[in-house]
Amino acid sequence: MPIDYPKPPYPGQKQPMPGLTSRMDPRPDHGETSYKGSGRLQGMKAVITGGDSGIGRAVAIAYAREGADILIAYLSEEDDAGEVKALIEGEGRKAVLVAGDLQDPDHCRSVIKRAVEELGGIDILVNNAAHQATFSDIGDISDEEWEMTFKVNIHAMFYLTKAAVPHMKPGSAIVNTASVNSDMPNPILLAYATTKGAIQNFTGGLAQLLAEKGIRVNAVAPGPIWTPLIPSTMPEDAVKNFGKQVPMKRAGQPAELSSSAFP
Secondary structure, three states, X not given: OOOOOOOOOOOOOOOOOOOOHHHOOOOOOOOOOOXXXXXXXXXXXXXXXXXXXXXXXXXXXXXXXXXXXXXXXXXXXXXXXXXXXXXXXXXXXXXXXXXXXOOOHHHHHHHHHHHHHHHOOOOEEEEOOOOOOOOXXXXXXXXXXXXXXXXXXXXXXXXXXXXXXXXXXXXXXXXXXXXXXXXXXXXXXXXXXXXXXXXXXXXXXXXXXXXXXXXEEEEEOOOOEOOOXXXXXXXXXXXXXXXXXXXXXXXXXXXXXXXXXXX
């Protein structure tokens, strides 16, 4: 039966970046109890960036229940990452956690190296990790903020993909998380929205480039989804009414997206 997810207004809340799942009210649904697997990814090996929370966490749970072993790359949210690891291992699958900053090209390469060494290869790369911050005036966006948003959201995607492709066989897949902001930019998310447009373009070009290798490349473009990124990066009033503008009058839940990230 359909789940009756809560609609705004949500309780007022604010977190420091990058935010924690445990402090969110209401707590997001990642499919912990609702997602049922059927072996669609049996024996496959996946790398998911930003897999400790939000969309990445939901994808990790779904992949594990479909039979995949998974490496989760995350920034520093040890508790969230530990919860996901336990959920993956609870399905009898292997889970590898790698903490670190994807702004660093060398760290991106080390993530892929760990996956090859500890999982035995890579069949699926989910480029999902992202940074955003809100600004009502372009003058408030520092050079450092603009550059960091690009480094996390699009540069890391390039470094990870470049390192992963030599280890991917025909039939492998890359899934990039873009956004509705790719072509309907929210003005207070100028840097973030600009990178999401770049991701959409990167995906289209990369799909053509890798087709001859038998590697498929796709992107998902979510609307407003209830993740720790929201209370940690948006004004409190926007958090209270988050998702109210869409036809269902509520934020989407990560669990509702997990199947869209299947290869």
